[in-house]
Amino acid sequence: MDAFADTALFTLLVAMLGGAIRVSTPFMFVALGECLTEKSGRINLGLEGNLVLGAMIAYAISFHTGSPWTGVLAAGLSGLFLGAIHGYVCKLPRVNDIAVGIAMMAFGTGLAFYLGKPYIQPSAPRLEAIPLGEWTGIPSLAQALAINPLFFVGIALAVGMSWFFRNTRMGLVVRTTGDSAPAAKAMGVSVDLVRFLATAAGGFLAGVGGSFLSLSYPGSWNEGLSSGQGLMAVALVIFARWDPIRCVWAALLFGAAGAIGPAMQAIGVTQGFYFFNAAPYILTLLIMASSARSRFSGRDAPGELSIVK
Amino acid sequence: MAETAAAIPKSAPRARAAGPRLGPAAEVVCIVALALIASAILFSLFLLVIGASPITFFQLVWLGGFGTAFSFQNTLQRAAPLILTGLAFAIPARIGLTMIGAEGALVIGGFASAAIAIPLVTSGAPPVLTLAIMASAAMIAGGLWTALAGWLRHARGVNETISSLLLTYIAIAIMFFFVEGALRDPGSANRPSTLPIGRETMIGDIPGTSVHWGLLVGIALAGALWVLMSRTTFGFAARLTGGNPRAALAQGLPVGTLIVACAAIAGACAGLAGFFEVAAVHGQANAALVAGYGFTGILVAFLARQNPLAVVPVAILFGALAAAGGLVQRRMDLPDASVLVLQGIIFVVLLASETLYGRAKIFRPAEEGR
Incomplete structure (x- = not known):
């Protein structure tokens, strides 16, 4: 075991394991938020904006209050704010939800860059990770297994959301709204209200995902913090076929792809750093090309969704 | 397109034009x-x-955007790429595609033109030939880049909004991969760049101004694309497809070809913007190409309601906003x-x-x- 622990392969695998867990957490939250919104029959492409604004707000609040968890909550509220705007604007007749998503992405990142200027320098208290790997006695493995509590919150949320969709009346209402608005109306449900609430709640989750970026990994606020994770999460939800549990697995897969670049650096391969960094985007594109028109995807997609038509 | 022309009743466009407009x-x-x-x-x-103070802000935007001859030329300089990236969103929008990948096509086009210029400049080819090859390379690279998103949409049902944005990140990664690696000019120490194309190769300004030729090319292209989309069979078929893809298919229109063609035109426009950034502004490809022109172009096209002619004044408006940014920053902090x-x-x-x-x-x- 000790001999294996010294090999480059072991270092690479451990770095990828740790990286997958770290990188996947924001994916997980954004994907779960998007999953909730899409289940109600609306698409929100603007979660990238929620992610960036959430990261900035979490960092600023954590800096001022000294409590990172207050920062997480504030990030969620900022996401709720953006989600509510998206939900309200899309409720108006003749408004295209995909275009509004692009606009909200521009608005959210613009607001974050504007408000975030003073917070690029100072350092705020970060979320403490739970050391789960001390028993192994291998420092690199212990480091990889120091897992942020938000990761477990995300998994619990996925399980809870899956249960919510399957076993509760509210879950049924959301699913019906997403599959057939006329059927929901016949049930006496306000389609607009359900979609508004689902979009706002989805925005909240994406904001929490953003807080992980600034408070845990990479762990500081700057303008290059997120590069498309919010949009990749939308692709991830399609790949996961609108199932919260599958969203977790897909997030881990995307996390592993995102961890290839830093992991290769850890074993001293610096050549092609940018190429490895592009891996998650290429993976997303390939997955979408192979799954977008599959039989399963058509069966599981909410019927009202504009993006799969 | 011959069979397409036959499929469309000749009176259709005229009937629409008959009402008061x-x-x-x-x-x-x-x-x-x-x-x-x-x-x-x-x-x-x-x-x-x-x-x-909002009043000070809007006064400064006016001053920094249109107030003096200098600031107006600065505005036009910044409007040039916005016209091209605005067109890059507006053209696919007419056929029903929401493509937000102009930034990537601009970067890959600018990079391709700078890369192809390296052997030409070192071998001493005449500047006019070099520029022509650079512009073609930029348009082909940008066109192929977004055509891929169009093809994925048609052949595989991949949402073009997401795929075009993913392609943008891939394009940026490709540029950095080469600019910081194989194609890096050893002379560019702090800011990795490709080999400069040199002052004698660079496109000059429009005589009597400090505005580069990209502005006039952009305006001419906007006019040409307006004619293409509003006055030709191709444009009519594209708009019909955008309005109702099933009706277009039922009419026997080559929907796939139309989608890929519109996507390719968009990429070629954005690639041309990248070419002008390299050949008229920076003289080389580096991180400065990733300046957000592609994303502002989306807003320009929406404000112009996807009309190629309206893209020009709207791009100038946003050029003014960008030009005034520095002044607002200095005066109002x-x-x-x-x-x-x-x-x-x-x-x-x-x-x-x-x-x-x-x-x-x-x-x-x-x-x-x-």
């Missing part, structure tokens, strides 16, 4: 103006909340991102204003009065 046009102008005023009010409230906030507000309000169309009776043509 002032009504809808006036409606567009009124609603867009209303959206801009509402955005200005919302942004003023935002400025008041953070304790800045506001971060340059305040322009991004204003753009975001305009964007959201503008899309929300879509809901107003068809509500006011005065804009309706008499025959259609329901």
Whole structure:
């Protein structure tokens, strides 16, 4: 075991394991938020904006209050704010939800860059990770297994959301709204209200995902913090076929792809750093090309969704 | 396209043109103006909340964008790439594609033109030939880049909004991979770049101004694309496909070819913007190509309601906003991102204003009065 622990392969695998867990957490939250919104029959492409604004707000609040968890909550509220705007604007007749998503992405990142200027320098208290790997006695493995509590919150949320969709009346209402608005109306449900609430709640989750970026990994606020994770999460939800549990697995897969670049650096391969960094985007594109028109995807997609038509 | 022409009844475009056309046009102008005023009010409230003066802000935007000959030329300089990236969003939008990948096509086009220039410049080819090859390389690279998103849409049903954005990140990664690796000019120490194409190869300014030729090319292209989309069989087929893809298929239109062609035109426009950034502004490819022109172009196209001719004045408006950014930053001590906030507000309000169309009776043509 000790001999294996010294090999480059072991270092690479451990770095990828740790990286997958770290990188996947924001994916997980954004994907779960998007999953909730899409289940109600609306698409929100603007979660990238929620992610960036959430990261900035979490960092600023954590800096001022000294409590990172207050920062997480504030990030969620900022996401709720953006989600509510998206939900309200899309409720108006003749408004295209995909275009509004692009606009909200521009608005959210613009607001974050504007408000975030003073917070690029100072350092705020970060979320403490739970050391789960001390028993192994291998420092690199212990480091990889120091897992942020938000990761477990995300998994619990996925399980809870899956249960919510399957076993509760509210879950049924959301699913019906997403599959057939006329059927929901016949049930006496306000389609607009359900979609508004689902979009706002989805925005909240994406904001929490953003807080992980600034408070845990990479762990500081700057303008290059997120590069498309919010949009990749939308692709991830399609790949996961609108199932919260599958969203977790897909997030881990995307996390592993995102961890290839830093992991290769850890074993001293610096050549092609940018190429490895592009891996998650290429993976997303390939997955979408192979799954977008599959039989399963058509069966599981909410019927009202504009993006799969 | 011969079989397409036969499939479309000749009287169709004329029948649409027969009604009074002032009504809808006036409606567009009124609603867009209303959206801009509402955005200005919302942004003023935002400025008041953070304790800045909205009046000073808009005065400075006027001064920095149009106030002097110098600032107006700065505005036009910044408007040039915005015209091209605005067209890059507007053309696919007419066929029903929401493509946000102009930034990537601009980067890959600019990079391709800078890369192909390296052997030409070192071997001493004449500047005119070098520039022609560079421009072609940029248009081909950008065109192929977005055509891929169009093809994925048609052949595999991949959502083009997401795929075009993913391709943008891949394009940026490709550029950095080469610029910081194989194609890096050893002379560029602090800022990795490709080999400069040299002052004698670079495109000069329009005589008597400090505005590069990209502006005139952009305006000419906007006119040409307006003719293509509004006055040709190709444009009619594309708009028909955008309005109702199933009807277009039923009519026997080559929907796949049309989609890929419109996507490729978009990429070629954005690639051309990248070419001008390299050949007229920076002289080499580096991180400066990733300046957000592609993303502002989306907003330009939406404000122009996907009309190629309207893209030109709207691009100049946003060029002025960008040109004034520095002045606002210095005089009011506001971060340059305040322009991004204003753009975001305009964007959201503008899309929300879509809901107003068809509500006011005065804009309706008499025959259609329901």
